[in-house]
Amino acid sequence: MKALLAFEDGRIFTCKSFTGPGETIGEVVFNTSMTGYQEILTDPSYYGQIITMTYPLIGNYGVCSKDIESDKIHARALIVKEYIDFYSNFRATETLAKYLKKEKILGVEELDTRALTRHIRNKGAMGAVISTFDLDPESLIKKAKKIKPIQGNDLVKKVTTKTPYLWHNNMPDYILEKDSINLSIWRYKGKKYSVAVLDFGIKYNIIRCLEKAGCEVLVLPAETNADIIKKLKPDGIFLSNGPGDPEPLNYAVNTIKHLLGYCPIFGICLGMQLMALAMGAKTFKIKFGHRGANQPVKNFLTNKIEITSQNHGFAVDINSIKEKGIEMTHINLNENSLEGFKNNALNAFSIQYHPESSPGPHDSLYLFNQFTKMMAL
Amino acid sequence: MPKRIDINKILVIGAGPIIIGQACEFDYSGTQACKALKEEGYNVILINSNPASIMTDPDTADKIYIEPVTSEIVEKIIEKERPHALLPTLGGQTALNTAMKLAKKGILKKYNVEIIGASEKAIKKAEDRELFRNAMNKIGLKIPKSIFACNINDVEKAAQKIGFPIIIRPSFTLGGTGSGIAYNSDELLDFAKKGLNASLINQIMLEQSVLGWKEYELEVMRDSSGNIVIICSIENLDPMGVHTGDSITVAPAQTLCDKEYQEMRNASIAIMQEIGVDTGGSNVQFAKNPKNGEIIVIEMNPRVSRSSALASKATGFPIAKIAAKLAVGFTLDEIKNDITGKTLACFEPSIDYCVVKIPRFTFEKFSETKDVLSTSMKSVGETMSIGRTFKEALQKGLRSLEIERYGLGADGKDIDIEKISKTDIEKKLVIPNSKRIFYIRYAFKKGMTLKNINELTNIDPWFLWQIKEIVEFEKIIKLKGKNLSYDVLEKAKKLGFSDKQIAHLTLFSEKEIKIKRKKLGIIPVYKLVDTCAGEFKASTPYYYSTYEKECEARISNKKKVIILGGGPNRIGQGIEFDYCCVHASFALKEENIESIMVNSNPETVNCSIWRSNAFKSC
Numbered sequence: 001m002k003a004l005l006a007f008e009d010g011r012i013f014t015c016k017s018f019t020g021p022g023e024t025i026g027e028v029v030f031n032t033s034m035t036g037y038q039e040i041l042t043d044p045s046y047y048g049q050i051i052t053m054t055y056p057l058i059g060n061y062g063v064c065s066k067d068i069e070s071d072k073i074h075a076r077a078l079i080v081k082e083y084i085d086f087y088s089n090f091r092a093t094e095t096l097a098k099y100l101k102k103e104k105i106l107g108v109e110e111l112d113t114r115a116l117t118r119h120i121r122n123k124g125a126m127g128a129v130i131s132t133f134d135l136d137p138e139s140l141i142k143k144a145k146k147i148k149p150i151q152g153n154d155l156v157k158k159v160t161t162k163t164p165y166l167w168h169n170n171m172p173d174y175i176l177e178k179d180s181i182n183l184s185i186w187r188y189k190g191k192k193y194s195v196a197v198l199d200f201g202i203k204y205n206i207i208r209c210l211e212k213a214g215c216e217v218l219v220l221p222a223e224t225n226a227d228i229i230k231k232l233k234p235d236g237i238f239l240s241n242g243p244g245d246p247e248p249l250n251y252a253v254n255t256i257k258h259l260l261g262y263c264p265i266f267g268i269c270l271g272m273q274l275m276a277l278a279m280g281a282k283t284f285k286i287k288f289g290h291r292g293a294n295q296p297v298k299n300f301l302t303n304k305i306e307i308t309s310q311n312h313g314f315a316v317d318i319n320s321i322k323e324k325g326i327e328m329t330h331i332n333l334n335e336n337s338l339e340g341f342k343n344n345a346l347n348a349f350s351i352q353y354h355p356e357s358s359p360g361p362h363d364s365l366y367l368f369n370q371f372t373k374m375m376a377l
Numbered sequence: 378m379p380k381r382i383d384i385n386k387i388l389v390i391g392a393g394p395i396i397i398g399q400a401c402e403f404d405y406s407g408t409q410a411c412k413a414l415k416e417e418g419y420n421v422i423l424i425n426s427n428p429a430s431i432m433t434d435p436d437t438a439d440k441i442y443i444e445p446v447t448s449e450i451v452e453k454i455i456e457k458e459r460p461h462a463l464l465p466t467l468g469g470q471t472a473l474n475t476a477m478k479l480a481k482k483g484i485l486k487k488y489n490v491e492i493i494g495a496s497e498k499a500i501k502k503a504e505d506r507e508l509f510r511n512a513m514n515k516i517g518l519k520i521p522k523s524i525f526a527c528n529i530n531d532v533e534k535a536a537q538k539i540g541f542p543i544i545i546r547p548s549f550t551l552g553g554t555g556s557g558i559a560y561n562s563d564e565l566l567d568f569a570k571k572g573l574n575a576s577l578i579n580q581i582m583l584e585q586s587v588l589g590w591k592e593y594e595l596e597v598m599r600d601s602s603g604n605i606v607i608i609c610s611i612e613n614l615d616p617m618g619v620h621t622g623d624s625i626t627v628a629p630a631q632t633l634c635d636k637e638y639q640e641m642r643n644a645s646i647a648i649m650q651e652i653g654v655d656t657g658g659s660n661v662q663f664a665k666n667p668k669n670g671e672i673i674v675i676e677m678n679p680r681v682s683r684s685s686a687l688a689s690k691a692t693g694f695p696i697a698k699i700a701a702k703l704a705v706g707f708t709l710d711e712i713k714n715d716i717t718g719k720t721l722a723c724f725e726p727s728i729d730y731c732v733v734k735i736p737r738f739t740f741e742k743f744s745e746t747k748d749v750l751s752t753s754m755k756s757v758g759e760t761m762s763i764g765r766t767f768k769e770a771l772q773k774g775l776r777s778l779e780i781e782r783y784g785l786g787a788d789g790k791d792i793d794i795e796k797i798s799k800t801d802i803e804k805k806l807v808i809p810n811s812k813r814i815f816y817i818r819y820a821f822k823k824g825m826t827l828k829n830i831n832e833l834t835n836i837d838p839w840f841l842w843q844i845k846e847i848v849e850f851e852k853i854i855k856l857k858g859k860n861l862s863y864d865v866l867e868k869a870k871k872l873g874f875s876d877k878q879i880a881h882l883t884l885f886s887e888k889e890i891k892i893k894r895k896k897l898g899i900i901p902v903y904k905l906v907d908t909c910a911g912e913f914k915a916s917t918p919y920y921y922s923t924y925e926k927e928c929e930a931r932i933s934n935k936k937k938v939i940i941l942g943g944g945p946n947r948i949g950q951g952i953e954f955d956y957c958c959v960h961a962s963f964a965l966k967e968e969n970i971e972s973i974m975v976n977s978n979p980e981t982v983n984c985s986i987w988r989s990n991a992f993k994s995c
Contacts, residue, residue: 013926030911030912032727032729032909032910032911032912033635033727034629034727034728035633035634035635035638036634036635038634039635054727054729054910054911054912055629055727055728055729055910056729056730056731056765056766057631057731057766057767060631060632060839061632061633061634061637064634067634067635067636081729081765081766082765082766084839086838086839086842087839088632088667088837088838088839088842089632089633089634089637090667090668090669090670091634091636091637091670092634111926112925112926112927113729114729114765114904114910114911114925114927115925115926115927117729117910117911117912118911118927118929121911121912121913121914292727292910292912293725293727294724294725294726294727294909295724296710296721296723296724298710303602304602304603304604305602305604305709305710305723307606307724307725333710333720333721333723333724334719334720334721334724334913357639358635358636359635359639360635360639361639361642361725362639362642362643
C-alpha cells in the first residue's frame with residue numbers, strides 16, 4: 001500500500017506500508033543497532049517518535065513474547081528499507097508485521113533509509129507525518145509543521161505506571177490497594193535490597209538486571225513524592241530512563257532534591273538528566289541524538305572502555321557538571337560528551353547510556369552491582 | 378598507552394606462496410601491517426617468498442628478504458638482523474607455524490626476540506585441541522562432545538551421551554582409515570568395529586556431529602588494556618560441513634535476534650580473554666543448533682584470517698592495520714577511525730547494507746577432483762558484493778564470479794530443467810557442491826517446497842525464502858514481458874537482476890533493456906561504506922552501487938581514470954593483477970590523475986582505501 005512520509009522542512013519520501021492503512025505523526029529518529037527492533041519498539045523512551053532502523057533488512061528473526069521492554073509498543077511508526085515477512089528463528093512466535101498490526105503501529109518500507117538518516121544527521125531530528133490516506137505532499141507538510149516539538153513537553157506522564165507494582169515472575173505484579181504502599185510492602189526486606197524505582201518510562205530489562213543483582217524492585221508512578229518513598233524505607237532508589245525533555249519535569253526534580261542524601265541513588269538516561277537538574281546542573285537537546293549499540297564510553301575509574309547501548313535526544317551539559325564540582329566518571333569517546341557522574345557526598349551516581357542493554361552489548365552490567373555495593377555499606 | 382619505545386626493529390613474517398586456503402588476503406594484511414609499523418617509525422624487516430605480492434615492494438618495509446618462509450631461513454635472518462620483536466599474526470598459518478617452530482627451537486630466546494600480537498602460550502592454547510577444550514570448559518562454553526572408547530560396550534555408553542549423528546575417529550591409524558559418520562546404532566556398531574580394528578592401540582574417539590547446524594563467525598579485536606570490540610559478524614549460508622572458505626557467507630549475521638547475538642558476542646570476548654591473545658584480531662567460529670539455539674565453539678584463530686580481510690572490506694574497518702598498531706602498544710582509543718577521521722577505532726562498526734561473499738571454484742581445470750564440498754577447502758578465489766538487500770548482493774556476487782553467469786538464473790545459461798529429473802536435483806542439493814546455489818533455483822522452479830529444500834540442504838529457511846523471492850519475481854518480469862512498467866523494472870534492479878537477465882525473460886535485447894531503463898531514469902547510485910551507518914560524516918571515498926534514490930558519490934574536477942581490477946582469483950589469474958592495479962594507481966597519482974578502482978575481490982590490496990582515490994565495489 002502506497003504511503004508518503006513528509007518532514008516539516010518539506011522533504012518527502014515515498015514508501016509502502018506493510019501493516020495496512022494508517023496515518024501517524026512523530027519526531028523521526030534513527031537507530032544504528034543491527035539487531036533488537038522489538039526491544040527498541042517497546043522501549044518507552046521512544047514515546048511519540050518514529051523509528052528508522054539503519055540496518056536495511058528488518059523482520060528476519062520475527063518477534064518473541066520474551067523480548068518486550070514494556071507492555072506495549074511506544075514508538076509511533078517503524079521505517080525500514082526492506083521488511084522481511086518471513087522469519088527464521090527458533091524463539092520467534094510471529095512476524096513483525098502481525099505484531100505491529102496487533103498494536104496498531106504503522107510500518108513502512110521501500111524507502112532510502114540511508115538518505116533519510118543523512119537528512120536527519122544534517123538537519124537534526126524533526127517532526128514528520130506518514131500517511132496512506134493522504135498522499136498530497138503539500139497537505140502532509142502542513143500537518144508536519146503543526147507537530148508540537150518534544151522540547152518543553154512532559155512525556156513522562158504518558159508512559160509512567162499508573163499503579164505501583166512489584167516485579168514477580170518476570171512481570172509486573174500490580175498493587176491495587178493504595179493503602180498498602182507502606183513498609184510492609186516488601187516481601188524480602190532484609191534478604192534482598194529493597195529498591196524503590198521512580199518510573200519515568202522504565203525498560204523491563206533494568207528491573208531484571210536489578211533483580212539479578214539481588215534487589216527486590218518496587219516500581220512507583222513518576223509523581224510519587226519524597227515523603228511516601230521515605231516511608232517505605234528503601235535501601236536504594238532508582239531513577240529510570242524515559243522519553244523526552246527532563247526540564248519540564250519539575251515535580252520529579254523536586255522529589256529527587258528531597259531524596260538526595262537519604263539513601264544510595266542510581267539514575268539511568270532520563271534518570272541521570274533529572275538527577276543532574278536536581279544537583280543544579282543543566283540539560284539541553286542534542287541535534288539528532290544517540291541511538292544505537294556501538295558507542296564507546298570510557299570509565300575514568302577503571303580506564304576501561306565499554307561499548308554501549310544508547311537512546312537519548314537530550315543530554316547533561318558537561319560544563320555545568322564541572323562548575324558544580326560533580327565528579328565525571330564516564331565520557332563518550334566519539335564526542336567527549338558526558339556519560340556518567342557520581343556524587344560521593346550524596347551517595348548518588350548516574351549513567352547516560354543503557355547498561356541494561358536490550359538491545360546492545362553487555363559490557364556495562366557491572367553498574368548494577370556497583371549500586372548494590374553502595375546499598376551494602 | 379602510547380606506542381612502545383623499548384622495541385624498534387620488528388620482523389614481519391609473510392604467508393609465502395599462494396595456496397588453497399591462503400591467498401592474497403595475507404598480502405593485504407601484511408602490507409597494511411608493514412605500512413602501519415613504518416608510519417609509526419619502526420624499522421620493519423620482512424620475509425616473504427612470494428614475488429607477486431605488494432608486500433615485497435621495496436617501499437613496504439625497510440628491508441625485505443625474498444626467501445622461503447621456513448624456520449631455518451628466518452633463524453638466519455634473526456641472527457643477521459637482530460630484531461627486537463617478531464610479528465607472526467598477519468601472515469596466515471604459515472607465519473604462525475614458523476614462529477611457533479622458532480620458539481620451540483629456542484631461537485627466539487637465544488636472540489632475545491619477543492613475539493608481539495599473540496604470545497606463544499596463547500597460540501598453543503588456541504591450536505592444541507586438548508588445551509583448547511580445557512580452556513572452553515573453564516569458561517563454560519561448549520565444544521563438540523567427544524569420548525574415547527576401547528570396546529563396543531564403551532561405544533554404546535558413549536553414544537547415549539553424545540547422541541546421533543556421531544563421528545568415529547580411530548586413534549593412531551594410517552591415513553584416517555576407519556573413520557566415518559554414523560546416523561544410527563547399526564551404522565555406529567559397524568564403524569566402531571572397523572575403527573577399533575584399524576587403530577593400532579584399539580581405541581576410537583566418538584565425537585558429536587554438528588553437521589547441518591548454522592555456522593557463524595565473529596571478528597574480534599583486543600588491545601593491551603584489555604578492551605575488546607567485535608568488528609563484524611558473519612553468517613554462513615552453507616551450514617556446518619562445508620569449509621567456511623567454500624561457503625557463501627553473509628555479513629552481518631541475518632537470523633540472530635539481539636539476545637542470541639549478544640550471547641555470541643559475550644562468548645567471543647570470554648574466549649579472547651581465556652586464550653590470552655594480548656593484542657590484535659582473532660576470529661571465532663560457532664555452530665548453532667537451529668532447533669534450540671544451542672551454541673558450540675568450533676575454533677578460534679589467534680591471528681588475522683581470510684575472514685578478517687572480508688570483514689575489513691565489508692565494514693571499512695582496517696583490521697590488519699589496527700592489529701599492527703595494537704601489537705606495538707597502542708590502545709583502541711588512541712587510534713583514529715580512518716573513515717570518519719573524527720571518531721575512534723574503539724567502536725563496533727554498524728553497517729547499513731548486506732554483504733555476500735561467494736567462493737570461486739575451478740573444478741573444470743582438475744578433472745580428477747570431484748565437485749563435492751566438505752571440510753577441506755577447495756575454492757581458489759572469492760568475490761564480495763554489497764547491496765541494500767540480500768537478494769541484490771547475492772545476484773551481484775554471482776555475476777562477479779566471472780563464470781559467465783549473470784545472476785542466480787534466467788540468463789540464458791541455465792540447464793534445461795525439463796530435461797533434468799527431480800531426483801537429480803535432489804542429489805545436487807543433498808551433497809554440497811559448487812553449483813548448489815543454482816540448483817536451489819532449479820528446485821523451486823521444479824515445484825519443490827521450501828521445507829523440502831531445507832530438509833535436503835539444511836540451508837536456513839531465511840536464505841531459501843530470499844532465493845524463492847528472486848525466482849518468484851522472474852515470473853513477474855516474464856509476465857509483464859513487453860510492457861515493463863517503471864515499477865517492475867525498478868523492483869527488478871533492486872532485487873539484483875541484470876539487464877541481461879531481464880532481457881532473457883522479456884525477449885528484448887540487453888541493449889534495449891538498458892535504453893528503456895535509462896529513459897525511465899532507473900540508474901544505479903553510489904553509496905558510501907562508512908563504518909557507522911550514516912551517523913557520522915565519512916571522508917574516505919569507498920562506494921558500492923545500488924538502486925536507491927540518493928547518490929553520494931563526490932565527483933571532483935580532476936582528470937580521472939578508472940582501473941578495472943581482476944575480480945576473483947582463479948587458476949592463471951591471481952595476486953599479480955592486484956599488484957598491477959596498485960602500481961597503476963600509484964603511477965596515476967604521480968601524474969596527478971585521480972584513479973577510481975573497480976573490483977569485487979575482497980582479498981586484494983587494491984580494494985583498500987589508501988591505495989587509490991576512490992574504490993567502488995561492483
